[in-house]
Amino acid sequence: MSLHVRKIGGVPEETARVARAAFPKGSLAIRIRDELGELFSDADFVGLYPSRGKPAWSPARLALVSVMQFAEGLSDRQAADAVRGRLDWKYLLGLELADPGFDHSVLTEFRDRLIAGDAGIKLMDRVLEAAAKHSLLKAGGRARTDSTIVLSAARQINGLVRLGETLRAALNSVAAREPEWLTGWVPPEWFDRYAIRFEDTRLPKGKTKKMELIEQIGADGLKLLTALHAPGAPDSLRQLDRVQSLRQMWIQQYVVDDGLVRRRDLKDRPPGAERLVTPYDTDARGSVKRGIFWDGYKVHLTETCEPDSPNLITHVATTDATVQDVRLVAPIHAHLAERDLLPDRHLVDAGYATAREVVTARRDYKVNLVGPILASTSWQTKDDGGFSQADFTIDWENRQVTCPNGATSSRWAEDRSQEGTAVVRARFPTAACRPCKAREQCTRSNTKWDMGRRITLRPRAEYEAIQQARAQEDTHEWKEQYAHRAGVEGTISQGVRCFGLRRCRYHGLVKARLQHQLTATAMNFHRLNAWWTDIPRARTRASHLAALRPAA
Numbered sequence: 001m002s003l004h005v006r007k008i009g010g011v012p013e014e015t016a017r018v019a020r021a022a023f024p025k026g027s028l029a030i031r032i033r034d035e036l037g038e039l040f041s042d043a044d045f046v047g048l049y050p051s052r053g054k055p056a057w058s059p060a061r062l063a064l065v066s067v068m069q070f071a072e073g074l075s076d077r078q079a080a081d082a083v084r085g086r087l088d089w090k091y092l093l094g095l096e097l098a099d100p101g102f103d104h105s106v107l108t109e110f111r112d113r114l115i116a117g118d119a120g121i122k123l124m125d126r127v128l129e130a131a132a133k134h135s136l137l138k139a140g141g142r143a144r145t146d147s148t149i150v151l152s153a154a155r156q157i158n159g160l161v162r163l164g165e166t167l168r169a170a171l172n173s174v175a176a177r178e179p180e181w182l183t184g185w186v187p188p189e190w191f192d193r194y195a196i197r198f199e200d201t202r203l204p205k206g207k208t209k210k211m212e213l214i215e216q217i218g219a220d221g222l223k224l225l226t227a228l229h230a231p232g233a234p235d236s237l238r239q240l241d242r243v244q245s246l247r248q249m250w251i252q253q254y255v256v257d258d259g260l261v262r263r264r265d266l267k268d269r270p271p272g273a274e275r276l277v278t279p280y281d282t283d284a285r286g287s288v289k290r291g292i293f294w295d296g297y298k299v300h301l302t303e304t305c306e307p308d309s310p311n312l313i314t315h316v317a318t319t320d321a322t323v324q325d326v327r328l329v330a331p332i333h334a335h336l337a338e339r340d341l342l343p344d345r346h347l348v349d350a351g352y353a354t355a356r357e358v359v360t361a362r363r364d365y366k367v368n369l370v371g372p373i374l375a376s377t378s379w380q381t382k383d384d385g386g387f388s389q390a391d392f393t394i395d396w397e398n399r400q401v402t403c404p405n406g407a408t409s410s411r412w413a414e415d416r417s418q419e420g421t422a423v424v425r426a427r428f429p430t431a432a433c434r435p436c437k438a439r440e441q442c443t444r445s446n447t448k449w450d451m452g453r454r455i456t457l458r459p460r461a462e463y464e465a466i467q468q469a470r471a472q473e474d475t476h477e478w479k480e481q482y483a484h485r486a487g488v489e490g491t492i493s494q495g496v497r498c499f500g501l502r503r504c505r506y507h508g509l510v511k512a513r514l515q516h517q518l519t520a521t522a523m524n525f526h527r528l529n530a531w532w533t534d535i536p537r538a539r540t541r542a543s544h545l546a547a548l549r550p551a552a
């Protein structure tokens with residue numbers, strides 16, 4: 001397929017006449033076209049197509065179709081049918097009434113091109129640029145961010161089933177590619193053991209029997225991998241995705257001990273960020289949030305929240321399930337800065353707000369990151385009467401700490417934490433702490449030669465940011481300002497309930513990322529449409545009893 005750049009031009013006269021007659025009050029598709037004009041042009045996608053080959057269907061129109069498909073929750077076939085048969089879609093796309101559209105498979109190919117060229121974000125950018133041009137979006141003001149869990153498109157499998165399915169998937173791939181090579185050596189009992197899904201077989205009940213089967217699967221998997229790496233085995237088999245997954249899973253889960261294949265102890269397995277959870281989606285990772293376990297990803301949505309403009313999603317990020325929210329703050333600000341969409345205040349929950357992020361956002365982007373900063377988890381903070389860090393006085397100029405008992409620290413050293421971040425470590429002399437009457441409230445250190453209290457401080461700017469943030473958190477102004485953050489939960493809920501945000505349509509991180517970029521753009525279409533048609537924003541529902549609560 002090659003791209004022949006064409007100017008799309010206006011809506012054909014006959015299409016406009018019939019669409020307006022059929023939709024006297026307009027529709028989402030018609031309003032997007034009328035209000036924002038031509039959002040995309042073929043020239044935007046030049047880099048995604050080769051210069052030779054059969055002319056491709058207009059990528060500018062395919063981009064619109066892809067967003068509309070997510071706006072209406074359609075499959076590829078349904079979207080291709082809508083292009084052929086829907087008047088308002090023809091109006092949006094600027095097509096003649098008799099235009100036959102395209103085969104649905106063109107949409108898959110177009111998405112692959114968007115992924116290969118990392119161009120999915122361009123679609124969202126174009127819509128935001130058009131909104132800014134029409135004074136519906138501007139930098140400054142408030143923005144808010146939250147994340148939610150996203151389930152992998154692959155079914156969730158655990159433990160024994162995960163191991164059995166990984167081997168079964170590899171065997172199926174090998175059987176499809178080189179059936180004769182496989183039948184030449186495969187043990188007959190494997191047909192019973194691996195022919196059908198593991199979940200559909202009768203699995204052993206007892207712990208010992210289960211462990212025997214796990215080790216049997218381990219030995220069988222190793223046998224297959226050994227055969228695949230033996231001289232004479234077809235090279236192409238070793239490159240199969242499912243064979244690579246088998247190899248990776250076996251390295252992570254098994255160890256050969258004295259000639260026997262044994263399951264690794266939990267502590268010997270790699271951390272969650274690296275651990276495969278299914279052979280059918282090797283980018284998915286397992287995580288847990290508030291007691292909910294899931295395999296897959298996380299999506300983070302950032303939106304504007306000003307009363308005089310529509311709440312538009314300005315940033316969407318997809319990560320694997322193990323990535324902590326706090327790691328997204330800097331990338332979100334960098335992305336918004338590039339597009340001149342930085343807010344003045346960015347409202348986030350405790351997962352995003354750390355002292356370091358508050359300081360960095362203020363220093364690098366002039367953004368006031370507003371969120372509750374988690375209290376220290378030290379026993380002194382939790383124990384009533386314990387001497388927490390807040391009870392000590394820090395003299396940054398003279399590099400000294402004074403305790404509530406009046407003693408001063410004897411050491412002050414700049415160091416690195418376990419995570420590699422800068423910290424200051426201060427220590428009190430044993431001579432002061434050993435005889436101290438308040439010792440029980442202060443330290444549990446009881447080494448014979450070192451009984452002094454130790455304190456680990458963040459660098460000065462972060463320390464002071466925490467103090468300032470904590471002092472503000474109790475004020476009425478802060479609470480009133482922070483209350484606006486809660487609205488983003490409604491956005492997440494809208495994404496989950498109306499746009500299928502909770503589950504991946506496709507396998508793999510890059511496809512999940514594109515899905516979320518298209519979903520966010522589709523949500524912006526709906527929000528713009530609601531703005532133009534004066535549909536009021538949804539309000540947080542309250543029960544009849546809650547509605548009667550007296551004002552505080």
Ligand code: SF4
Pocket residue numbers: 387403404405406407428432433434436437438439442443452453
């Ligand atoms: S134990 Fe040491 S640091 Fe703690 S209050 Fe007593 S003298 Fe101060």
